[in-house]
Amino acid sequence: MDAATELKPPAFQPWSRDKMAALVADDIPEGWYVNLGIGIPTMVANHVPLDREVIFHSENGVLGMGPAPPTEEINPWLINAGKQYITLRKGGSYVHHADSFGMIRGGHLDLCCLGAFEVADNGDIANWATSENDTAPAVGGAMDLAAGAKRLWVIMEHMTKDGRSKMVQKCTYPLTAPRAVKRVYTNFGIFDVTPRGFEVRSIVPGLSREDLQARTDAPLHFPE
Amino acid sequence: MAINKFVRDMAEAMAGIKDGSTVLLGGFGAVGQPNQLLDGLIEQGAKDLTVAVNNAGSGRVGLARLMELRRVRKLICTFPRSRDPVVFETLYKAGEIELEITPQGTLAQRIQAAGYGMGAFYTATAVGTPIARGKEHREFDGREMVLEYALKADVALIEAWQADRWGNLTYKDAGRNFNPIMAQAAELTIVQTQHVVELGDLNPEHIITPGIFVDRVLHVPYGDPPIF
Known part of the structure; x- marks a missing residue:
């Protein structure tokens, strides 16, 4: 029997996307300037209470992004990078695209959270194209964010829909940036990228170390 | 004669745009995009264009229409996979349009x-990715960087919120995006503005694009972008 068929039905409940977002939010201290990518990362903002002053940046030139407005209060001129309607918090500002990316590329953002297809245990991230010959590849701001922010955290499902680990020894997809990721939040656990590889910070309740490793391509290291 | 950058109509705004021009197109999605100037360019007839823009057009209007008429030879773009990019995808799959993918920053x-008169610069963005392949690399302060060239253009199409007759401009909220830097980077900068104000009415502290970067302004009070 091969490794895949040996895996028993999970006796644990993986963290929901909302829970993953909440775990990231818990780790963001007041005062940080933060860019959230499209997808699960966007949900992080919902879990940062407004009285903890975290300043969200959107790469189309919005600093101090606030929550989505009720439909009747939509400002059609105010969107985020995902082209969703947003609000501007008190103290927020608008800048043009070069200044907005200057904030990113100049290393002024404390944190960027992105989704990913794969993260390697040296910090490589692949999140923009699933093949070298992608028809009409779309990169947007991902490479700027991955290379430019002071910290890059990834939030993603631990495995693909067809059961492959997204925490890999080497990315198979084209890279977004090499050696950029500092931490990974998945539905199975939280992992730091360290010089020796992935170090496990926490595991979803009910999942053993061995079962976590069995679901992970890259070797995992556990704190003693 | 006093400076007056306002033009009377679209034909005057579009006069002289040549075949083979490189065109910078402001906007991020539908916000801050000069849709009426795009329609004017379609009407004007220039072809064999290179267009630099964030997204690759939606539906069959504006940029998508310009491409569908086979007037765009090449698109320089960061995210062609936006809402309903049917025309671009069809042309791209058929090999009828060239695509240069560039990270947004x-x-x-x-x-x-280009607007600052620089020829090129080095950046860490895209190092180690397919986009940096074949480009010159150099290490600065211990960090590998890749050479990228300035993107100078013949024409910029810009959407502003307010303009005066000197071509001083303000923008509306996230409608600013690429517009100010594009206005600065083209030989011929053409603006459509929602509102016209008297010279002196704009607070000098609030002018985002000073008139030195602007050549022609057309008053197009079309209202708000569509809500999706």
Whole structure:
């Protein structure tokens, strides 16, 4: 029997996307300037209470992004990078695209959270194209964010829909940036990228170390 | 005669745009995009264009229409996979349009560099990725960087919120995006503005694009972008 068929039905409940977002939010201290990518990362903002002053940046030139407005209060001129309607918090500002990316590329953002297809245990991230010959590849701001922010955290499902680990020894997809990721939040656990590889910070309740490793391509290291 | 950058109509706004021009197109999605100027360009007839823009057009209007008429030879773009990019995808799959994918910050910086009179710059963005392949690399302060060239253009199409007769401009909220840097990077900068104000009415502290970067302004009070 091969490794895949040996895996028993999970006796644990993986963290929901909302829970993953909440775990990231818990780790963001007041005062940080933060860019959230499209997808699960966007949900992080919902879990940062407004009285903890975290300043969200959107790469189309919005600093101090606030929550989505009720439909009747939509400002059609105010969107985020995902082209969703947003609000501007008190103290927020608008800048043009070069200044907005200057904030990113100049290393002024404390944190960027992105989704990913794969993260390697040296910090490589692949999140923009699933093949070298992608028809009409779309990169947007991902490479700027991955290379430019002071910290890059990834939030993603631990495995693909067809059961492959997204925490890999080497990315198979084209890279977004090499050696950029500092931490990974998945539905199975939280992992730091360290010089020796992935170090496990926490595991979803009910999942053993061995079962976590069995679901992970890259070797995992556990704190003693 | 006093300076007056306002033009009377679209034909005057579009006069002289040549075949083979490189055109910078402001906007991020539908916000801050000069849709009426795009319609004017379609009407004007220039072809064999290179267009630099964040997204690759939606539906069959505006940029998508310009491409569908086979007037765009090449698109320089960061995210062609936006809402309903049917025309671009069809042309691209058929090999009928050239695509240069550029990271969004690199596109903004290339445009800004042109406006600042720089020839090129080095950036860490895209190092180690397919986009940096074949480009010159150099290490600065221990960090590997890749050479990117300024993107100088013949024409910029800009959407502003307010304009006066000197071509001083303000923008509306997230409608600013690429517009100010594009206005600065083209030989001929053409603006459509929602509102016309008297010279002196704009607070000098609030002018985002000073008139030196602007050549022609057309008053197009079309209202708000559509809500999706």
